[in-house]
Amino acid sequence: MDEQQPQISPEIQDLVAKTAQYKAELTSIQVDDPRIDGTVAVREPHSVLPNVVVSVQYNIANCPIIGRDLRGDTINYYNPPQYRALEGTGPKALGQDQLRELNDIEPESDGQDTHQISVKQDLEPLEDGREIGNTTVKELAETGRDVHDKEKLTDKQEKGDWWFIGMRVVRGPDWQGGNEDGGCGCVGTVVPVQDVESKSRIWVRWDSGVLAEYRSGREGGQFDLRIYDNAQRGVKHELVDCDGCSERGVVGIRWKCLQCDDYDLCHRCYNECRHDQRHPFMRIDEPGDEPGVEVPCRLGAKRFTAFGIFAGAKVVRGPDWKWQAHEGAIGSVGTVTEIEKHETADSSRTSYRSLVKVQWAAGNSNYYRRGFEGQMDLQYFKKASNGEFFIEHLPTLDATTCSSLFEIGDKVRLRDIDLTQLKDIQEEHYGWVEKIKNASPCVKNGNLLIQSAIVGDDSEVKEILTNHPDVANYQNQQGVTALHLAAHHGHLDVVHALVEGNAPLEQQDTYGDTALMFAAVGNKPDVVQYLLLVGSNPNTSEERGLTPLHAAAGQANDKCVQALLSSQVQKCDVNSQDINGDTPLLIAIGRPGDNKAMLGLLIEHTTDDGLRLLNHIGFNSLHYAAYHGKKYAVEKILKRLPSMINIAKRDGFTALHLAATNGYTEIVKTLLKQENCDISARTVLKRQTARDLAVEASHQECINILDAHGSLQK
Template identity: 30%
Template sequence: MDPDPQAGVQVGMRVVRGVDWKWGQQDGGEGGVGTVVELGRHGSPSTPDRTVVVQWDQGTRTNYRAGYQGAHDLLLYDNAQIGVRHPNIICDCCKKHGLRGMRWKCRVCFDYDLCTQCYMHNKHDLAHAFERYETAHSRPVTLSPRQGLPRIPLRGIFQGAKVVRGPDWEWGSQDGKPAELQRRVSADGQPFQHGDKVKCLLDTDVLREMQEGHGGWNPRMAEFIGQTGTVHRITDRGDVRVQFNHETRWTFHPGALTKHNSFWVGDVVRVIDDLDAAKRLQAGHGEWTDDMAPALGRVGKVVKVFGDGNLRVAVGGQQWTFSPSCLVAYRPEEDANLDVAERARENKSSLSVALDKLRAQKGDPEHAGRLVVEVVLGNVARALDLLQRHPEQVDTKNQGRTALQVAAYLGQVELVRLLLQARAGADLPDEEGNTALHYAALGNQPEAARVLLSAGCGADALNSSRSTALHVAVQRGFLEVVRVLCERGCDVNLPDAHADTPLHSAISAGAGASSIVEVLTEVPGISVTATNSQGFTLLHHASLKGHALAVRKILARARQLVDAKKEDGFTALHLAALNNHREVAQILIREGRCDVNVRNRKLQSPLHLAVQQAHVGLVPLLVDAGCSVNAEDEEGDTALHVALQRHQMLPLVADGAGGDPGPLQLLSRLQASGLPGGAELTAGAAVACFLALEGADVSYANHRGRSPLDLVAEGRLLKALQGCAQRFRVRAQDEEVHQVPGGHQQEAAPRRLG
């Protein structure tokens, strides 16, 4: 390995002895691997600036020079552990996408890369020189060929190694030794705190024995071995209560758990929504400011991993530094009811990479895969010549694709016809199961698709993700290809691997795919009652995504779906309220005549969810439609409790941005009642005052015995809330039912729908 003394050192990097090493066998001998665990600090007598502390895998720990006195004791072996990733690079040996750690690029071969493991295991030609990229944006370091260089076997902790407990052991008797040897690291002797990510990695028999006297044993606990959970609390006895999903918690012996705080750059995470916990956990980890409050409960993406373990997270258009304990891994299957806007970018298409490599090939013109190259280059005459001289090569693959697949993708219709006449396999799949028709859909080539279908290719062939060509065309937003496939009888109801039909996919694509929704819903045999693997009917899915056209089309065919519940009790209106889809909510209420007071499994109404997410503009719509302002959820909280618990510090945005008149309507109704303007109100205060004006009980106690008035943190808001409640009582008296002649009752006019 060639030295690169200028490389920045970070905690977590894996290192070996370097060019200035003079410390004998401290590393366990040449080839020993260690981990940087501490960086030197200016003024420190033991670990000065430009030194680092290394924990060697063989057991010793001490500090070394990393530029101190001009010397470099260490060489970088691997930096994957600190989150380095090359998202658009594929290892051409093991085929891993998105290389982690260093990238090794051949200087001889065109576009040929290796990961660290393959480079170190002598993959590819040893006579070729390489360049090393330490990060995705660093300058390359030129390396000499590996041929003839001495090889030093590495010794350390790798997959399959046998290990013993180390100097930082804090996991009780997991290794079978007495728990008394456990090293306790926190102030109260417990190695865990609220929010830690943990796993149980023990065998069932061992865990059963450890649980005696520490929460006990339940056979169902075995189902959660190996799963990641979140520490909910530490019991008085020091045992750890772990939350695995929204309804499952188990109490564990602390020695049965392993901490699991591994986030990478690019990972999608959710910030915890507990304000008090976030403030506590941020101490010493980036600290807390009130400007961070809007990030609570939001989904974001890790953009940097610091050496001390803290994370820089992009959320809501801003970036904040968080303790890893304030974050949980975002798993769509656990929170499928939220439509997450921040998605990780897709890697560069492997097909685009393959085509680039094909265009660059300058090999033998008689090579068996040359036909594919000529098709990529559009050379009809040369392709015809090859077919006439070597008809047996018509289905030969190059870069994993046949000539027909490439021609279909590129829309080379003349070549498609030529290859079909030469008996090319129209349904021959590539490594991912894609046929030529899939490739025509991928390339947005409706005429190529028409030619293939006319030749009798399989219209509903499934690839490895169980997607048809119609799924692919819909997901890409290719309207004309969708039209051709539907006209030629492709099955519009086939589910993919997630049980999504093409209409599910069209709805996911948003308003830009409205024309595709129109085409699909006009197919006579379309089924709008299909349910995907997450339990979403098409109406649920359209409400989740805010697709108003799809909601109307589905209701026109199957209005009985309007109050259908998912397994968690969510209806279409719950999903629209949770995701701030005002137009969809209006359609469900007015045209679908849905039940506005329906509850999910947590006994939340759509109003609870709209308030929970601070969707201020939806609150008047739901209340005017008849949502009960005093309905309580499983915690006994009304919507008024929720507004005051979560959003007292959240700034109120009421400028009508995005064409949503709801926030302005709420404010105008508050002002009409004599309350201050929006500049003096937070989101929580505005919603709370509105709910109180509409009859929410300010003295209603939840299951913890706390009323909304108990939750108010500021005197002016307390006074305003009490004033709103009084105004409602006065108005209610004025609107009392009056007896009219004949014994009939005249009632107050019903609420408008907003």
């Protein structure tokens, strides 16, 4: 089959051409007599010296990347045709009087140009903590609107929809949102209405940070969402204990067995398949909802894996962040270690599973909101799994049947309340913030660059790089650069500006991730294409041996997979194995769901030897596809290499054994259709055939198929 190359957009082609032209016009200059830990920077034309680009040295002692004497090193700068560069570099190139006029304020020891910074320090913050003019705090810019705008919009919330705010949701039966949620199984939080024009819809902030609106029954009975967890709203069945884990007072959705007397499970135990899966259950969403909604038995029911901000997830600042520099440097990545409840003095207002504890690289840890009152302080950089769940057993988010919380007291406002009392109330909800006049803005050049890259401010990025070109290399405490973050967020113009500013393409963070890896994880195929075209190495692996192709396959980012496989500058090693011996194909096979487009691409590009490669537990690609029930992958692999049909693992299990023991009837049929499929092959330890394993697991349909095939062979 002819390989279909992904189209390279005119925008990317133009940026690549500009980058090539820019690199060709770079001029190298030598550092002349710098101070210890000093370097040079290219300044804009100065009013005293028109038509001149002057190289001036300044101290960057606190920059973690530059910790050495740069004497004799070279740096690159762009010399526009209308300017001329002074001969020589550094202070010696100018007379002392001219130098004083040009750089009349001695640089501070932290590398900041005090003249420029004094302008920002003279600005008075507004009451909401923002500075005037072009120095608006980027944390507010990242949310797209400030906190006061949200407060005004919440007045327009549909009555009753407040009932859902804070709840955790997943895709519903009528989902039409593509992969904007991050993929099937990804979890989000219901937030207050964000647009008065769409107040009849439910708004969700996905754990990735994406914000979108959805139907909840008001538009032709269409339901885009299901409720994954309602514990954030304080739901607790006080007098019901979980018979699976002995939790006292089931929190969130309660599951009651219809076949056993007085047997209840909490939401986690139900999804972990505690108790007999053949027993039907009643779902009780709220106390007082008895008898509840009957759901079919779990045996054979559709399951998906929940992904999002759970224990083990890597997270960064999110849209509702308000904690200033808790995490250290802006752009730092933290690890979620615990999921907690938010308690108040009034136990009736407790919100369960709505806070997460995050450990930052600097060693400190704090709690942050993940659903509490619809607020998301974080968004994931790398999502984590919370195990599988029975998606069709979850309730749909139906706003048409919701009672209005505010019919009584709708007109009550906290307008004339005593200020001290209001402060007490707000502090319980993380809400009281004094004027932030004493909160110093982030003035470190490297952090400013990272901040601007996160929000996609390419003009600010260019200005910073013009004045301080060395910060293109700046890494925060976890080794993350502005290029990493711009790539992850898909800000192509910023990525282009950083590449032209000599940001290193192969710089790795503390986990070994490059900017290309960040783009692949973030599902930004345009950025992946651009970085490949300007020279990024697609085969650089991180600490666990994962390449960008592994990451894209693991996230089911099929467009990024296609971009990586189609790289013409440097070929992508599709057979690369991580520390577990898994290739990108094995990782894709092991994902929930059946992404045929991505599986087809990976199988097509994987070599014959790659298809036969074993991971560290002895699975080849056919074994793994049979084990995970991926019929499409089984068919494609056998079409390529029919000789793999009877290859056995070290324990004697063939693909037929694996399919039979797991009850994958269609795969058993597919395998038996292959010429020379050995139905009598036996395992090493117990000498079992595929039929023996099907009998042991009570997979009657598989038994019947194997028996029918065996009788035909006689």
